[in-house]
Amino acid sequence: MRGSPGSMTVLRPRSAAEAVILCAKHPGCLPLAGGTDLMVLWNMGELNGRRILDLSGVAEWRAVRKTAAGLRVGALATHAELRDDAFVRREFPLLVQAAAAVGAAQIQNRGTLGGNIANASPAGDTFPALAVYEAQIRVVSAKGERVIPFSEFFAGVKKTNLAPGELVSEIEFPFPPSRPRRQLFRKVGTRAAMAISKTVAAGLLWLGPDHRVRELRFALGSMAPTVRRLRAVEEFARGKRLTTEVTAQACNLMSQDVCPIDDVRSTAEYRLRVSQNILAAFLLG
Amino acid sequence: MISFTVNGRKRAYKGPPFKRLIDVLREDFGLTGTKEGCGEGECGACTVLVDRKPVTSCLVPVCQMEGRRIETVESLGREQRLGPLQSSFLEHGGAQCGFCTPGVLMTASVLPKSTAGDPLAIRRALSGHLCRCTGYQTIVESVAKAPRPKPRSRKR
Numbered sequence: 001m002r003g004s005p006g007s008m009t010v011l012r013p014r015s016a017a018e019a020v021i022l023c024a025k026h027p028g029c030l031p032l033a034g035g036t037d038l039m040v041l042w043n044m045g046e047l048n049g050r051r052i053l054d055l056s057g058v059a060e061w062r063a064v065r066k067t068a069a070g071l072r073v074g075a076l077a078t079h080a081e082l083r084d085d086a087f088v089r090r091e092f093p094l095l096v097q098a099a100a101a102v103g104a105a106q107i108q109n110r111g112t113l114g115g116n117i118a119n120a121s122p123a124g125d126t127f128p129a130l131a132v133y134e135a136q137i138r139v140v141s142a143k144g145e146r147v148i149p150f151s152e153f154f155a156g157v158k159k160t161n162l163a164p165g166e167l168v169s170e171i172e173f174p175f176p177p178s179r180p181r182r183q184l185f186r187k188v189g190t191r192a193a194m195a196i197s198k199t200v201a202a203g204l205l206w207l208g209p210d211h212r213v214r215e216l217r218f219a220l221g222s223m224a225p226t227v228r229r230l231r232a233v234e235e236f237a238r239g240k241r242l243t244t245e246v247t248a249q250a251c252n253l254m255s256q257d258v259c260p261i262d263d264v265r266s267t268a269e270y271r272l273r274v275s276q277n278i279l280a281a282f283l284l285g
Numbered sequence: 286m287i288s289f290t291v292n293g294r295k296r297a298y299k300g301p302p303f304k305r306l307i308d309v310l311r312e313d314f315g316l317t318g319t320k321e322g323c324g325e326g327e328c329g330a331c332t333v334l335v336d337r338k339p340v341t342s343c344l345v346p347v348c349q350m351e352g353r354r355i356e357t358v359e360s361l362g363r364e365q366r367l368g369p370l371q372s373s374f375l376e377h378g379g380a381q382c383g384f385c386t387p388g389v390l391m392t393a394s395v396l397p398k399s400t401a402g403d404p405l406a407i408r409r410a411l412s413g414h415l416c417r418c419t420g421y422q423t424i425v426e427s428v429a430k431a432p433r434p435k436p437r438s439r440k441r
Contacts, residue, residue, distance in 0.1 A: 005301035005308075010348050012302075032346070036326055039305070039344040043324045052303065056349045080338070104413025105392065107326060109338040110345070193412030194327055 003042040009051040016060045016140065016169065022053055024142035024165045029053045031167055033076055033115030036107050061114065061169055064088065071173040075114020079126075083108060092173055094202050097185035098129040101200075104193040114168040117153065120160045120226075125187055127227035128202035130171070131219035138170040145169070154226035177215070180204040184282045188274055190265070197222040198266035199275045203282045213237045218282070220275055222265075223258035232256040233279070247283045251276040289350045291316065292360040302348035307331045309347045310357060318358035318387045322415070329414035332388035333357050339392040339413070358387035361394060369432045370394055379427030381418035389414045393428045402429050 011029065013019035023029060029051040032038055041047050055061065061074040066087050073082065079099040082088055089096050102108055102116070102125045116124050117137065127150075135150040142165060155161050162168070184203040189195025200221040206214040216237045218230045232253040240246045260271035287298045291314060298309055310316045310333070319342060322330030326341040333342045334356040362368035367375065370390055380386040392411055400406035407428050408421075416424060 003303070003305075005304040008301065008303035010302045010346075012348065032349075035344050035346060035349070039346065040325045042303075042346075043305075043343060052346075054346070054348055057351075103326070104329070105410065106329060106332055106339045106341045106413045109335075110340050194415075 002045050004045070004048045007048045010054055011051065012054045012057055014057045016058050019053065019055055019058050019167060020140055020142045020165070023167055026051055026053070027164055031055055031118065033112040033118075034078060034110040035115075036103065036111040037115065037119045037121070055167070067172075069172070070175045073113055073171045073173070075117075075168040075170060076112045077114075079103075079108040079111050079113065079116075080105070082113060091175065092129075092133060094129040094132065094183055094185045094204070095126065095173070098126040098187075098200075098202065101125045101185070101187045107194075113171055117171065118160060118162070118168050120154050120156075120158050122157055122225055122227070123197045123200065123222040124227065125197060125200055125221065127221045128200055128219040129185060130173075131227050131229050132202045132204045132217040133173045133176070134217075136172040136174070137168060138172060139166045140169045141165040141167070147172075151229065157225045176204065178206065181207045182282065182285060184278070186278050188278075196265055199223055199260075199271045199278070201275060201278045201282075203279070205282070210241075212239050212241055216283075218279060220254075220258055223260045223271055223275060228257045230254055230257045230279075237283070242283045242285070244284070247280050250283060251280050254279060287347055287351050289353045289355055291355045292357060298347055298350075300347075303346045305343055306333070306335075306345035306347050306350060306355070307342040310342065310355075316357050316359050320384050320387055322384065322388075327415070328385070328388075329392070330385050330388045332391045332414070334391055334395060337395055339395065341413075356391070358390055361390055368394075370428070373431035374424075374427040377427040377430060378423040379420070381416075381420045385414055385416045385418075389416075389424055393431075396428070401433060404429055 011022045013022050032052050032054045061076040063074045064077045064085050065072050079102045082099040083096055116126055130150045137148045137153050182205040187200045188198045203218040205216050208214045216234045221227045233250045236253055237250055260268040262268050307321055310319050320330045322328035324343050326344040331342045332339045335353050362371045374380050396410050400410050404425050407425050
């Protein structure tokens with residue numbers, strides 16, 4: 001069955017204030033941003049009869065701007081806008097690389113960062129970058145605003161910790177403590193474009209003057225029900241020199257924080273091996 | 286009512302607001318140059334320009350098109366007067382079955398200047414298009430060898 005346009009009700013708020021009121025008034029409405037996920041389901045006929053909250057008219061949530069503390073990205077900013085923003089390119093390059101890995105040009109022109117997050121796919125390509133930049137998700141409802149650390153935003157596959165009536169409004173990225181010595185974004189899919197990741201990685205590494213690890217942040221997507229920071233690996237590496245031996249031990253600790261599965265895109269074994277190879281290459285420089 | 290322009294012409298759409306842009310273009314406006322391939326935003330066949338940016342029209346509900354500038358393959362030329370990009374596809378065999386061609390043409394029509402003649406950059410820019418005939422080599426050639434378009438006038 002296909003989507004039936006006549007069965008749909010569309011609410012079109014013109015401001016953030018109006019959006020949260022409509023969202024409170026119509027529990028069960030489906031927020032729509034760029035539609036790159038929602039419309040796929042709709043085309044399959046899975047959303048017929050639903051009420052859509054079309055957020056595309058909420059101009060307040062489109063801006064990408066620099067703040068004293070870092071970067072603020074409106075939930076409705078597209079991946080293309082992030083990819084092409086000069087400030088983001090300079091200060092948050094992993095976010096740029098991740099945004100450029102989402103689908104291809106047509107998807108980047110429509111898909112939004114807020115929509116990507118709210119959709120809560122285990123394979124969201126931007127998520128490892130958000131995890132290592134320790135993003136904060138600003139959410140709003142008719143009752144007020146709150147900030148959820150990105151690490152606490154997801155509840156599981158396609159599930160978030162948003163309360164009913166809450167919408168993602170902005171994503172904040174604090175400046176990292178200093179310029180990382182090394183940084184990495186890497187997506188592994190069946191092809192370079194339009195692929196859902198088998199594994200997707202982001203890493204930031206700071207070294208002390210003695211070449212010991214001051215701080216390591218490393219996150220993987222498509223390797224668990226939600227994106228994961230490799231806490232055990234990060235903790236283990238702290239204060240150590242990144243020798244071949246230390247790197248091998250770090251890679252062995254990876255499975256403490258991820259639980260890859262066999263599915264249509266890949267196998268657990270392949271995912272773990274490739275992710276370990278990516279981590280090893282990153283640590284050994 | 287939703288108002289926008291299609292190929293420079295003002296249009297008012299009065300049907301259901303959640304109809305897909307591709308269906309509005311084909312069924313309501315008779316612009317059947319735009320093709321539907323996968324219906325999932327994966328293949329790029331249905332690509333049109335919205336405010337000069339390529340998007341897959343199978344994933345766009347028309348309610349989001351208020352005030353937007355939409356361009357389809359029909360804007361690139363006419364049967365007896367093809368545009369430079371279309372002529373290049375004809376000359377270099379860039380179209381086989383032709384189903385992916387309208388979408389490819391639309392993305393190719395707004396390639397950034399930096400990709401001019403660079404096959405790798407062209408491949409990257411066109412990576413959101415699948416050609417089931419696998420005619421990629423001639424598609425890239427056709428784009429690379431097309432004369433650079435003059436800056437398009439905003440009006441028609």
